[in-house]
Amino acid sequence: MHKSIQKRCNYITLVFWLFLGIFAITRTVLLIRSIDVLDISLIEILKIYLIGAFYDFVSVSYLVVPFVLYLIFLPKSFLNYALNRYITYTFTFLIIFGAVFLAFSEWFFWDEFNVRFNFIAVDYLVYTNEVIGNIRESYPMGVLITIISLISIFIFYIIYKTQYIENFLQNQSSLKDRLKPALIYLMVPVISFAGVTQEFTKTSTNQYNNELSKSGLYSLFAAFRNNTLDYDKFYITDKEESVMTNLKKAIDINSSAFLNLNDVTRAIVNPKIEKDYNIVMIVVESLSGKFLESLGGEKGLTPNLDSLAQKSMFFTNFYATGTRTVRGMEAITLSLPPTPGRSIVKRPDNHNMYSSGFILKNRGYETKFIYGGHGYFDNMNEFFSTNGFSVVDRSDFSKEEDTFHTIWGVCDEDLLNRSLKEADLSYRAHKPFMSFIMTTSNHRPYDYPDGRIDIPSHTGRDGAVKYTDYAIGEFIKKAKEKPWFKNTMFVIVADHCASSAGKTEIPLDKYHIPMIVYAPEILKPQVIDKVSSQIDIMPTLFGMLNWSYKSKFYGNDILSSSFKERALMGTYQKLGLYKENKLVVLSPTKKIKNYEVVEQGIYDTKYKEINIEKYLESEAISYYQGASTLHKKGLDRYESQ
Known part of the structure; x- marks a missing residue:
């Protein structure tokens, strides 16, 4: 791929690696937390991580769609403008903060329900008054937000020092060149929406293993998508x-x-x-x-x-x-x-x-x-x-x-x-x-x-x-x-x-x-x-x-x-x-x-x-x-x- 094109694509790649890395750490922490109820073997561990990585990848592909579209249509003459620089750096920090916040949320949700995000999490997003109030009363939010912020700042600083974002901002690719890689990124969520379900996680007789194989973010998407289930469409039927x-x-x-x-x-x-x-x-x-x-x-x-x-x-x-x-x-x-x-x-x-x-x-x-x-x-x-x-x-x-x-x-x-x-x-x-x-x-x-x-x-x-x-x-x-x-x-x-x-x-x-x-x-x-x-x-x-x-x-x-x-x-x-x-x-x-x-x-x-x-x-x-x-x-x- 041409160097100029590669630079603009590198930003999306960065987002993928950020989430995939944080999600892998989250999965490891939850695995250690539940070690006493899991079926542990080399094969089971490989299934947990490989299937989990697949779902993590699919969920992030949904997440980056808006920014892929932004990158396609943003003229190269505006890429290095002050406003776009501000938007890019702010967006990067918010992405990092969101990923770390999601990881902490998964820990507390798992601690409460021993599952990845599901319909309960969807309900919690709907009834924000009770849920936010419950969180404030249950956890030291000031301390947690401070820790999440410090972790996010540390990750952001490392990315800043690598010049990843600066290289991206210097990109001069044309719209025609940008369309090719962008189309690949956009096709992943389209194909996934049509062909990927939570059924692929069900490879173990131990439900805890299956839950760890899931992605918290993908499970949240799936819960929104499958809010109701038509019995005749999804289950075995008789006359x-x-x-x-x-x-x-x-x-x-x-x-x-x-x-x-x-x-x-x-x-x-x-x-x-x-x-x-x-x-x-x-x-x-x-x-x-x-x-x-x-x-x-x-x-x-x-x-x-x-x-x-x-x-x-x-x-x-x-x-x-x-x-x-x-x-x-x-x-x-x-x-x-x-x-x-x-x-x-x-x-x-x-x-x-x-x-x-x-x-x-x-x-x-x-x-x-x-x-x-x-x-x-x-x-x-x-x-x-x-x-x-x-x-x-x-x-x-x-x-x-x-x-x-x-x-x-x-x-x-x-x-x-x-x-x-x-x-x-x-x-x-x-x-x-x-x-x-x-x-x-x-x-x-x-x-x-x-x-x-x-x-x-x-x-x-x-x-x-x-x-x-x-x-x-x-x-x-x-x-x-x-x-x-x-x-x-x-x-x-x-x-x-x-x-x-x-x-x-x-x-x-x-x-x-x-x-x-x-x-x-x-x-x-x-x-x-x-x-x-x-x-x-x-x-x-x-x-x-x-x-x-x-x-x-x-x-x-x-x-x-x-x-x-x-x-x-x-x-x-x-x-x-x-x-x-x-x-x-x-x-x-x-x-x-x-x-x-x-x-x-x-x-x-x-x-x-x-x-x-x-x-x-x-x-x-x-x-x-x-x-x-x-x-x-x-x-x-x-x-x-």
């Missing part, structure tokens, strides 16, 4: 008639209960006298099963919940459907399997769904979603307010009611105290009530009021878990003094686990959560060890109320003798059915795998891959394809009964 037949068999063994041919509407008949017990549901942020000693987990973190479990109906083999709060909300209120891509809570077409809120409201209940944060986050207020609930969020708290808060919301004590007031209002209005209470204290920065527990605030998740446990214990004590207590069922359940990453695609231990139903005047204490899911919560509670109703729920009454044990769970892309000690996993690109659970504990799950069992495959497909089809057709909506 619609077969899907509906199999789905009905999976949901209800009584085929005569179904009222319509083309959906899952069915009649739930209960011959007993109906009750109007109040329901107070406390959905606890990130309450993994491993935090409860009564589930075989850590000792001393949840003394109040462990004590309540002994006096309650305690579900010990219970699973979350997903890894985000909105997944838990979706599953509990709508009794739906997790959909690929975005949760229903965050989709624009989520009004007037077949929601438990409407069922309760039309039976005279006051239904409230009570949240300590601002409910615009994750579209919560919009979802609940259009699906049978009124909303009480942080904007409704007075200064006296808000005694302590973080960026995510008021502390759990304040939230639960306000929930008591809302229950009192319903009681005085002679209305039965259902409160859906979403906590926030068990969330980074893990801050809470001093003097409540023996773990100092802002020292980690263990303290936040113990504080939430304390707040629930105080709430129950106060509730016992209320006239409505004896007629109330208290449901305590997690939205999801504290961590979702594991060596396998869908690690069961990262979905295992507690569910407690405490009602000493109504229910006898007992342990329920049936495999069940968040989608079964409301059908089970309606069964406790002896209600007959028309249902479009995918879940069922766990206490029924006809209940068929299974759990549905997924990530944004992987969809799982856990049944009969086997796990079926549906993946994009129309792939399916079947595993047998060899060993399951509260901290780890071991699988072995087995041949596909057709009846399990058909059931898994029927749940997810059926839910997708009915949602597209609008057949999962509520009609007055």
Whole structure:
């Protein structure tokens, strides 16, 4: 290549080497950080770095497109002007700063979620107020920005001393000469967009290895690109008639209960006298099963919940459907399997769904979603307010009611105290009530009021878990003094686990959560060890109320003798059915795998891959394809009964 052309291309080459070098260092740091959970061998290490370098290269090719275009059309007479010199040096420093900042961000994201950037990171970019506030409260930002700046200045100084930029600014190539190399740079992202997916990273049975093979920047691009996934386009499908037949068999063994041919509407008949017990549901942020000693987990973190479990109906083999709060909300209120891509809570077409809120409201209940944060986050207020609930969020708290808060919301004590007031209002209005209470204290920065527990605030998740446990214990004590207590069922359940990453695609231990139903005047204490899911919560509670109703729920009454044990769970892309000690996993690109659970504990799950069992495959497909089809057709909506 001609020397003058080479000089102008050298600047783009510089950008590539900067990012590729910083990304390689980042990958190495994350590898060392996770060395105890990786499969380490020469072949595995080579795959991590070579595949990772490929994705790093592709992601940087997207990033340089604007500057390639700038270099093509910038006349050579302006290249060495003062303004362009200023732009070039400023742009170079910003590139370096951005790359180093991205590396630090990846460390903290990995530390929190054990994965590269994904949909969560996309959401974080959308809800900047909460996220920036959380970062400020969680980390010493002044120190971190100073360190990032010093590293960036050092790298910039080295580049400056090499005369790389000065040589570039002296370039005198013509537009015709510039077009040839520029076209090569522009073709890389075009080809990559058409032919490169994250599937190329899946070369190991260890998910941590696969995550390290990814590029954080490319994963962020991919998350934006694949915000929603059409089931029919990306997953294994069956004929619609077969899907509906199999789905009905999976949901209800009584085929005569179904009222319509083309959906899952069915009649739930209960011959007993109906009750109007109040329901107070406390959905606890990130309450993994491993935090409860009564589930075989850590000792001393949840003394109040462990004590309540002994006096309650305690579900010990219970699973979350997903890894985000909105997944838990979706599953509990709508009794739906997790959909690929975005949760229903965050989709624009989520009004007037077949929601438990409407069922309760039309039976005279006051239904409230009570949240300590601002409910615009994750579209919560919009979802609940259009699906049978009124909303009480942080904007409704007075200064006296808000005694302590973080960026995510008021502390759990304040939230639960306000929930008591809302229950009192319903009681005085002679209305039965259902409160859906979403906590926030068990969330980074893990801050809470001093003097409540023996773990100092802002020292980690263990303290936040113990504080939430304390707040629930105080709430129950106060509730016992209320006239409505004896007629109330208290449901305590997690939205999801504290961590979702594991060596396998869908690690069961990262979905295992507690569910407690405490009602000493109504229910006898007992342990329920049936495999069940968040989608079964409301059908089970309606069964406790002896209600007959028309249902479009995918879940069922766990206490029924006809209940068929299974759990549905997924990530944004992987969809799982856990049944009969086997796990079926549906993946994009129309792939399916079947595993047998060899060993399951509260901290780890071991699988072995087995041949596909057709009846399990058909059931898994029927749940997810059926839910997708009915949602597209609008057949999962509520009609007055």
